[in-house]
Every structure is written in structure tokens, then in C-alpha cells.
Amino acid sequence: MKPYSRFSHYGELSDKDYFRIALSVDLVIFGFADGELKVLVINCNIAEYKGKLSLLGDLVKPDEDLDAAPYRILRERAGLSDVYLEQVHTFGKVDRHPAGRVITTTYISLVNCKDLTIQLSENDLHWHPVHAIKEMAFDHFAILQSCLQRLREKVEDHPVAFNLLPKKFSLREMQALYEAIFDTAFDRRNFRKKFFIKDWLEDLNELEVDVPHRPGKLYAFKKGEEALRV
């Protein structure tokens, strides 16, 4: 290592002492289906947490940028690319991981459930309703709660919830999504008004098809409103 004096303990302790940490990322991947906010989870197969839900995560590779890891995991484990990602928090207690000193950086991802190209199974990777989860393996329940909180703050002011919907969607779907995120019902007229004022939507001049009622107009997210990437 090059000599480097910004840090106070150089000289006292060697490389061996400091360069011994592993870095992981844990992903809170939100989706929207059946009128519910979902999170992509796996059933934990560690003895200590047998049967509990766990987030998708992996170690960051030695030659991989931190922000690249969540994209790789989404690609490898869920077959997803071009997704919304946002870093939320880094957890670094010495004893937080059974395998050694592993610090983990958590990310929120917002995806359209239908884009998943990996086969789901009840025991491995699957979507679980967020509001039904009361406990998880490791510290993942706390991570989920803080990410849900962050999601709520984010979608109030930033046009990111679109990532949870198909490219074309009706205002009813949009409202159902917001109601799922906030676990509350909203007034339809006020919701539409507030949403149009934000000017995030492009009117496609198309109508829903195959709905058993009067079809609603379809909209798309106005591109360029917000960067998609971390």
C-alpha cells in the first residue's frame, strides 16, 4: 500500500488489520401485483433462521463498484435489467453477520413484477405482500421497514412509482399503487388533481381494453423527469 497519511492509525496497524472486511448488498425489491405492494424474498435456509424470509443479497466482488453490485444481483438472480435503484443505508455492526465482519449496504429497487424472467417458486425466490410481513431473518425486517419509509417519502415528491407499473397504465392503477404503498385509501378526484398538477404524465390518447367497465385513459411516465439510476 502507498503511504497515506489522512488516516490516523497508519503505522500502528498493518494492512492485515484493516483490509479484512467483506462488503455485501441487500436489496429491497418492491413490486406491485393483485393490488398489493410486494417485496421479492427468499426462504432462509440457514438453521438459525429456518423458514424465515430473507432479502436478496450478495457479496460485492473484489473488482466490482458498490453501486454495480445491486444491478448484477438483479440481473443474475431475477433476470432484471434497467431498473430503478436507490441506496438507503449501510449497516456495519461488528457482529451483525455470522460469517465474519460483513458490512451491508441496502438498496431499494422498484420493478414491474411482470418483467421478472426467472422462474419463481414458493420455497425459493417469490413475491410476498409487504404489509403481511411481521418478521424476517437477520436484521432484514428493520431494513424492510426503513426502506418502506424511504419509499413513501420518495414517491410523494419524485416520479419513481412508475417503475412499479407497466409502461402504459390507467390512473386507477396508479392510485391503487399509491394506496398500496401508503396502506390508505385516497379520494379519487383529489388524487387525480394532485397528480396532474405534478405534470409527470403523458396522455397517450389510448384507452384500456378488455376491462369489464368503462375503459380509462392510458398514460405513460414523461421521460426525463428524473434520472433512473443510482
Next chain:
Amino acid sequence: MKPYSRFSHYGELSDKDYFRIALSVDLVIFGFADGELKVLVINCNIAEYKGKLSLLGDLVKPDEDLDAAPYRILRERAGLSDVYLEQVHTFGKVDRHPAGRVITTTYISLVNCKDLTIQLSENDLHWHPVHAIKEMAFDHFAILQSCLQRLREKVEDHPVAFNLLPKKFSLREMQALYEAIFDTAFDRRNFRKKFFIKDWLEDLNELEVDVPHRPGKLYAFKKGEEALRV
């Protein structure tokens, strides 16, 4: 290491490959003096960034919790304890640090300048006006900007700016602080009204002394409004 199957690359790569990262923290320590928002910085002594400003930071010790490191640095390097800290973002590009794979977690700290018990000097540790800084060493300018942004969002809704003031303060000082943070002037009557509605203040029934004008009332932060710690 215990066998651990949540991560995908176990078996392919050994401990040596993964447990080789160092973790540092960088602190954006805000203060308020002379009507200006300041940040505690050091002059960089690395050849590449000679003369540029750098944030206070250090490696996290092998047996130290991530959240404990910023407290230690504040204690050791600035003689400060019992301070407000908030984690902001983790930077982890492979090549972000000249000394090897070092990822860094950034924290905001809010302190009362007068509480510093360490001797300051122009070339080493010193307060620098935030709004006068146009560049810094490493990626520290970007870090400062994102922390300033976070500070602005935070003080709108949360009673944390008090940490930048003495225990007793006048509303004029409070307003001057907010004006320094947002780099904008506010209407005095509206500022007071909004502030009283928030109900963060305790009226001490005391007046300023030694001011060359009509003394204002002194207030203190109502304890219990918000947790102080990370």
C-alpha cells in the same frame, strides 16, 4: 469461516478474495459562526491534492461498529462528544481511493463551534464557510454537496438545527442559522410564526445580555422532541 449459503460465490472464491476491503468514514461536520454555515476541514497533504480541502475521516477499526467510528473521530480529532450524527451515503467505487479498496460511509454531524476543545490552525483543522467552497480533495466536494442537501431537507421537518447553536439562543440567532443553511433571507414575522407552531422551543423567560440593542428573549430546544443519535 462458517459455511454460509446466502451468498452466491462461496466455494468459487475464498475468504482471501472477499475479506479484503477497508472501511472508512468521512464526516461533514457543520458549525455556525459569524452568521455563516461552516464545515470542519483539513488542508490536504497528499501530493495529488496539495492545498485542497478535505473532510475529517478515518478508517473504521477492525473491532469497531460502523456507527461508533464517527463518534470516536469526533472525540479524538475535535474533542467533541454527545453530538448529532446522521448517516448519509456510502461510496464504494473500486478505484475511489489511492491506497486500495476503501469504501467510505459519510455522516453529517451538527455541532456548536464553541464546543471544540482542540486547538485549530489555518493549515490543519479549521472551520471553512460552506458556501465559499468550490472544490475539495478526492470526491469530498460531491459529498459535501449531498450532505448540505440532506441537511436542508432535515431541518425543515426535524428539530436538529439546535445542535448548531448554544443551549440558550434568541430567535434572531435561530433565523440567522436557517438563513445560513438555505443561503436565503426569510421574513422575520413568518419565520417566528412557523417556528412557534412547530412547538420545538422552550421559552426560558430570560433575555439576551450585552447586546447593543433591545435584548431578545432566550429559548432552549425542548428535549425529547427527537433522538439525538444515529
Next chain:
DNA sequence: CCAAAAGTGTTTTCGTTACACCCATGC
């Protein structure tokens, strides 16, 4: 008495909420 800042209310504007009726489509 002058300078400097403290203290104080009202009006206007704007965004938010609450609320009800007719319309288009599928069955």
C-alpha cells in the same frame, strides 16, 4: 435622540380536503 433589533396582525394567495352526480362500457 439615534441606531438597532424586538415584537406583533391582517390580508391575500394557494394548496388540500371534502363531497355527488352523470357517463361509458360489458354483460
Next chain:
DNA sequence: GCATGGGTGTAACGAAAACACTTTTGG
């Protein structure tokens, strides 16, 4: 024609912004 959701406007309310004069103290 009935069920389902689509689409629309207005009144009341509350928060935020604009705005000026009198008071208190020190010098």
C-alpha cells in the same frame, strides 16, 4: 338495465407569503 368504474367542479379550510409600525435597549 344493471354493475362497475370513468370522469368532472366547487366550497371550505388551513398553511404560507406579503407587508409596516411601535417598542425597548445601548450608546
